[in-house]
Amino acid sequence: MASVAPGREAPPVSPLAPTSPADLPPLAGVRLASMAAGLKKKQGALDLMLMEFAAGTTVAGVLTKSKCPSAPVDWCRKNLDKGKARAFIVNAGNANAFTGMAGDRTVEHTVSATAKALGAKASEIFVASTGVIGQPVSQDWIGKHVPDLVKKLTRDGWNAASEAIRTTDTFAKRATRTTRIGFETVTINGIAKGSGMIAPDMATMLAFVATDAKLPADVLQTLLKSGADKSFNSITVDSDTSTSDTLLLAATGQATHAKISSASDANLKSFRAALDDLLLDLALQVVRDGEGAQKQIQINVTGASSPKSAKIIARAIANSPLVKTAIAGEDANWGRVVMAVGKAGEPADRDKLSIAFGGTQITKNGQIVDGYNEKPVVEHIKGQEIVIDVDLALGKGAATVWTCDLTHGYIDINGSYRS
Amino acid sequence: MASVAPGREAPPVSPLAPTSPADLPPLAGVRLASMAAGLKKKQGALDLMLMEFAAGTTVAGVLTKSKCPSAPVDWCRKNLDKGKARAFIVNAGNANAFTGMAGDRTVEHTVSATAKALGAKASEIFVASTGVIGQPVSQDWIGKHVPDLVKKLTRDGWNAASEAIRTTDTFAKRATRTTRIGFETVTINGIAKGSGMIAPDMATMLAFVATDAKLPADVLQTLLKSGADKSFNSITVDSDTSTSDTLLLAATGQATHAKISSASDANLKSFRAALDDLLLDLALQVVRDGEGAQKQIQINVTGASSPKSAKIIARAIANSPLVKTAIAGEDANWGRVVMAVGKAGEPADRDKLSIAFGGTQITKNGQIVDGYNEKPVVEHIKGQEIVIDVDLALGKGAATVWTCDLTHGYIDINGSYRS
Structure with a gap:
């Protein structure tokens, strides 16, 4: 949850936070409202958000692959294939996960209160909750605030909404793009939250994106799945999902x-x-707010036996605590990259492997390059955006995965989250 | 490698170190020698060890599954099926891994020097190296010390040998057992090293065990494989291999x-x-010396759909940074255990899951138990040996995995290992 244990300071804003955060414009057919409903411990903190859509809005989604999903995820999964949305209702402070049948009833109550207030069908209301797992909540915990939220709906509520969904995030995450379909200008707005428990192989935190484009639900789903694979499914903070x-x-x-x-x-x-x-912008904001992150790490794997193999290897490197602590310590310890390639279990040939840090070749064909000069590598690793290239020289499989370093800040934040 | 960067203190001895380390007795047919060969940075530190065996000694082994194994591992793999050993020669300070063809030549030189000095076949000499990866070493780097080592061989060298193979270990690891075969007493001695880069699914560090029993190599291999699965292949410090x-x-x-x-x-x-x-004694000593470890964590999974599924789930919990930091923070955050079960990808039913910490039931059938009293759990988690029981209530699959907590010490040690 967003609040910090008594006596502890909130963690400082990530040094990788954007210097000028995006200011989201209104989007035709979307109104938003946020409020402090007392779900977060911190007095007066925004923690409940309603995003309302015009009639006829289509929807797509990518959900966690966890075998123990929360009650809200179960609800969304059940209704996504109907393809219609009138609202997203999202709270921070309690995940309503592992709350048994009571959790399902809370979702049902939230949905019916929202559907009633907006004159919508239950299947058009999507719910998401983030925060502590396993703390039961009363049935009307969110629903009772819906009438207040509806009164506050405004076209200008995007920035506040990005605040309301934060938990341990040290900055709000939002992005906007203006583009066109044919000759017509369309806009896409998105907000996200997440800074730990981030791993790929699924939509990896909460993110809500809307556009004024007119697209059938199946087209929207195809576009979203494809974009998520190259963004939210290609980032990892701590391998936890x-x-x-x-x-x-x-x-x-x-x-x-x-x-x-x-x-x-x-x-x-x-x-x-x-x-x-x-989507990549939002996903990288999540990485750059990785709990305790001081550096963003981009891992490019090429020459793997297949794209899938490349991604598995890139993830093994990105999730290696030894690689991540080495980067935190500004140590270009490429031997740990070799170790991580080896443990991935994918085809690899030690004597063909090449590794570069920040574009400087360190090893080639399984050995340190002749006359290797560590100086540019040492310079690179002192920066905030580290790039590691690994070429396996086996095939054409390539993948990129982003992560952050593993620092004392991660331990600080996660060793005292719930207390 | 064992040495610590200039200006840094060596990490303190693990609070989980044995209070009275085993004192290994001589073993018929084994002589040992250790020396300071200058392979570790620290002046005068033991870093080279020779374990010599009587003619007729049989051997078995379990080796890393890494796809980028070191040159010494390649050598051992090639010769293990011949089943005969006259010596183990082991150094700390440089892993001779990812050193290309030069690494292979170093192994060959080490082997031939040792074989010659002992009047043995090359295939009877087994080599292991630990320390930094990717730093080339000269061909005679180890071999030139062999004559000195041979002169020092003694039946009483076990304790010194356990010192010589240490790297970031904060204490030497050894164990002895006296048992019998039929009516005859036999002894087993073992030494091990390892405190990071420890993950299951393979022999997970360096360990050398000897017995005066008379057993064919194939019998020995069966016994070792079975024992390793329940010990070295059931521990993890940081998921790195x-x-x-x-x-x-x-x-x-x-x-x-x-x-x-x-x-x-x-x-x-x-x-x-x-x-x-x-084997379990040695493996647990490795866990208890996990880099930065303050607590040992035992994870018992029952009720899984199969033993394999139970082990995957137990490992997912043991490798979760969020679970490990929660334990470090003495926070019985069982919600993170649910998360880890979910991310394992194995069959699980949220509404059947039960979790206990230190024998106190916290959740049953997917919900917190009625009248749950956190007090004994809070007491338990302040201790040094944490036990987490997870019952999936699906089948009969069970597994136990051991790990340690994730603390600032891990970051300290691994963020400045090589510099």
């Missing part, structure tokens, strides 16, 4: 562009690129 | 017991139990 990870994308259909009926429509090219870019 | 992990077991055949030709011989029952117990 939340019970609650949820990425939702709504399209209000208020823009008046040519009709789109296929994800491969040529008119979607710019939109698709803008959406991918926005 | 070394390029060099090596567990070797030699049987000198000096004891005069009934002939054994099968691992299932009833006369082996006591011996097998003693070997298993010694």
